[in-house]
Amino acid sequence: VNPDLQRERDNCTFNVTELTNLIDGGAQKTEERRKREEMVLKEGIHLDEVPSEYLSHKEKYELAVKKACYLFKMIRRLQEEENTGMENYQEVLGGSLGSAILRDGSPLTLHYVMFIPTLMGQATVEQQVLWIGRAFNCDIIGTYAQTELGHGTFIRGLETTATYDPDTKEFVLHSPTLTSYKWWPGGLAHTANYCIVVAQLYTKGQCHGIHPFIVQLRDEETHMPLPGIKVGEIGAKLGMNGTNNGFLGFDKVRIPREHMLMKNAKVLEDGTYVRAPSSKLTYGTMMFVRVVLVNDVCSYMAKAVTIATRYSAVRHQSQPKPDEPEPQILDYVTQQHKLAIGIATVHALRLSAAWIWNMYNNVTAELDAGDMERLPELHALSCCLKAISTADAAETVERCRLSCGGHGYMLASSFPLMYGMVTAACTYEGENTVMLLQTARYLVKAWQQAKGGNPLTPTVAYIASVSAGRRS
């Protein structure tokens, strides 16, 4: 070990393992995590024959598919051995372990982050019986297509149509314009053979707004796109070049009525539309992803500050006092300023992520019982937390890169790939300014409620107390 780094470790005033255990949620959790990491890494999936930095765009995708398949094969084995469910996906693929193996993103991420959760949240019991088992086994690979070339966060503006035909008991999916083509979903391009598609539902000549449908995109044997399906990849991006983001268009593609996910709203055989208890329920998957995202960006920040801090202990620079050796750059207060705030931010956002994850689970349980009271509050909070945490993470990674001088610019530092991943999160699942404005709608309503003397939900309750006597 580098002697400077060793000296830093010798001088540390607290028990590092104690803090590790606290971060993991207990000594047993640390042990489990380490065991899992050991088990996954010993498979050697993360090892590259040629550094992936030097591969072409196509080769990067092929390598990502290979790694993702081996990783999923391993998860499947774990599930059989340990008889576990979704949590294995989360633990192995989420956070830092998954991104260690698939450093520039995985083409199968959306299968477990969006496809399966949407089926769990929006499909009927009968539909879940039909699809979830196959999805868990990876007999089918799915993704989630919502965003269109001309329509992003404002999902009520989506143009893709699903028109019900009562004669054949089918929906006809159609992309009426270029701007209605689905654009960006990970794994959509050449990986997934099924997809949850969000489209405007028409029945009996009336539009009922956006609804989710499960659509087969490719033949299960040949993987050829099915008739009427226009699918492909969107091209090279700033980062996430392993995620296989795709575009998708429909030319009057027919799917059975049972392929509309009908846990909430329904279309009966004769075309009668049965409204969902709340239109907000369609937004469940997006909220789930935003909540998960906050945790994910914490992993990237933890990596970034670890790299930058260790480097700062090893690196010496300049000679502020004559006849004395070059100090470690960690001794410069400007460097401490860059690093310490990064470390604190990891803890601050990690605890906020845990808090909102807990809230998400509570609200989801309340939803199942028909109680939707806290749904708008969760939506508002998940929007702004997604925006702030991804923006802060991008800033932290960039600040850490800069703190390593020119060496931080090397791909071998890991900063450029990390920056690509976190900065992508600033725009996917809702561009950050749009997210903040969604929260603002809730805040303005809360302000007006407070002004009218009405009680406020816990996370905005302060508005009533601190604003008393000011600007009211």
Place this chain on the structure above:
Amino acid sequence: PPWENTVEGIIHGFQQVSAGKIGACVANIEKRQRTGMSYEDAWNMTSVQLANASEAHCRAFILTTYFTETENQIKSVSPALRTVLLQLVDLYVVYWALQRVGDLLRFTSISERDIEQLQSWYEELLLKLRVNAVGLVDAFDIRDEILHSALGAYDGRVYERLMEEALKSPLNAEPVNESFHKYLKPFMQGKL
């Protein structure tokens, strides 16, 4: 209310900033509507302020959560770790106060002297945390295979690893690249 240069005081200050910004947005929207502007146009005209208000609300939420959750966590940890965790909370809260000095001046009773004290407090915290910087990141317990960085490996062999990585460049597979014969040499000899 008088300003308090404490963590709780700063968090309360952030809540005042957030509430103040939301109130200002509502007032602006209403003012614009009174001039005949539609609600949607008034909203759009106020949207820069609205996004700011939303950010302020989120900052207040994160600061509150970080502080309260840490207070809960430290009940069961050793005194040495408790000290460091509280230093980190202090640092984070003071950092954001200094980042948002303008907002605090606008919506709270913070004074210039308070700000000077905050700056000194921040610098003292950096000094205190300096000794534990490496320990704090070691505690994230990220294996080298996961970190995947020549600069950040546990053993600190930064320069050796950078050189090892450099040698993996495909350009180093041969001493002379073919572009020399095809372009560079003819160019230098004026034969291109």
